[in-house]
Amino acid sequence: MTLIDGRAISKAILEAVTADVAPLRAAGTTPTLAIVVPTDDEATAWYVRSIARTAAKAEIVVRQIDLHEATADELTAELDALSADEGVHGIICQTPLPKGVTLDQVGQHIAVAKDVDGANPQSLGRLAAGLPAFAPATAQAVVEILQREQVPLSGTDVVVVGRSNVVGKPAALLLLAENATVTICHSRTRDLATHTRQADVLVAAVGRARMLGAEHVKPGAIVIDVGTNPTEDGQLVGDVDTEAVEPVVSAVTPVPGGVGPVTTALLLRNVVAAARA
């Protein structure tokens, strides 16, 4: 059984990203990521600091815009301005959003060329259609980890549990583009374990702590755990009961230290790609 080392994968990606930044800066372009923080949320502030630290190491500039409890109009005006700002290459808008505002609404105000976390429905559509676009970094991380672990995807039976616009659906589309046979399960799926036990590769993106256990996995399966669920004692746990599945599967990503760090690295890789475009 392999516990997949997301931090090591992240490090390898960031080394390549850093190497790509140097010539850009030498040519006068400073890759810049704008992070819009629309609410005063503690967990978000922590996550933004973590991105900023990682970006700084790669010599990518992070411009953090704190809107405090913004209205929808303030938020979309800011995103429009950043979309038009030539000094900004990537834009992300942190959740939670102000009340009554949806991610799709704000996503439409992020220019597709700067939409480094795939929040604009247009990016999802281009992705679905097989056109160049940035996928949500978390969905990208799923595929990147599988590729770096040299898991063959063509013809492989993949089951994605969860159908959110930010993870489940885009991950399914990316895996389909890699020629996997993809099944999308969700809360209404009947007899979930029957489906997940057929998966050569199981992607858990539900957002429910440790909901997938030994009875949900096929012997030898590869399990990618996208969940990050806070526990009462301030820890983070995944959607997968890692200890329970370890004796059955051939590899699993831990939480923390799995998909999370790879996501941040890919977000920054997208910023550099946007800066180069």
Next chain:
Amino acid sequence: MTLIDGRAISKAILEAVTADVAPLRAAGTTPTLAIVVPTDDEATAWYVRSIARTAAKAEIVVRQIDLHEATADELTAELDALSADEGVHGIICQTPLPKGVTLDQVGQHIAVAKDVDGANPQSLGRLAAGLPAFAPATAQAVVEILQREQVPLSGTDVVVVGRSNVVGKPAALLLLAENATVTICHSRTRDLATHTRQADVLVAAVGRARMLGAEHVKPGAIVIDVGTNPTEDGQLVGDVDTEAVEPVVSAVTPVPGGVGPVTTALLLRNVVAAARA
């Protein structure tokens, strides 16, 4: 075993569409569909005449634009002009396209509000994100038939064979939105029959004559056959070997007379919806 009557479903939809047109015309709006025909293709000309005939019965105006062998620039200029034309409510561009032109390229020149056959990747993205948009009429027809046949979709195991942008992917997204558990199979799928035999509802959208037979279906399954494959003797056959599956399944759509007429009716329903918007 039921042979699902697509013509009867089409008739019922068209009656409702016709009833919706009358008040629109009374209020001064004549629902108008522009059909751009970019090449001199015999089968296309036949299909366009068939849409025009059906539209005429519903008092929807069809404006046919024959570009003969158009260049990419001529084609996109025409679509831009129609997108801006207030007298046009729906726009479709027939295939085949001129050499070197892709459907995605032309789709981007059809305004989303007039994209009644879901050709713009933005429409697909909005669909994937759960936002209002027109899906390709063929994909809509799959869901419409299932709903009119009162097939419960929530929690149902649906297998879609085929992953095209015009049928397989949008049909999978629409079925997912109906809370089905959806598996997408394709040419690289290993052991296709193992997957399709698990389907309560099987959607065949491959484009290979009679490739799915008795060994591919579960007893009692509902089979929707999207294929329209011309035979050497000038007939049309589906992707499903209808005679072979009849003793096994509980219902199947015939070809012709299944998905096809429903698709045309839904295309016209979309035009009326666009005219009303």
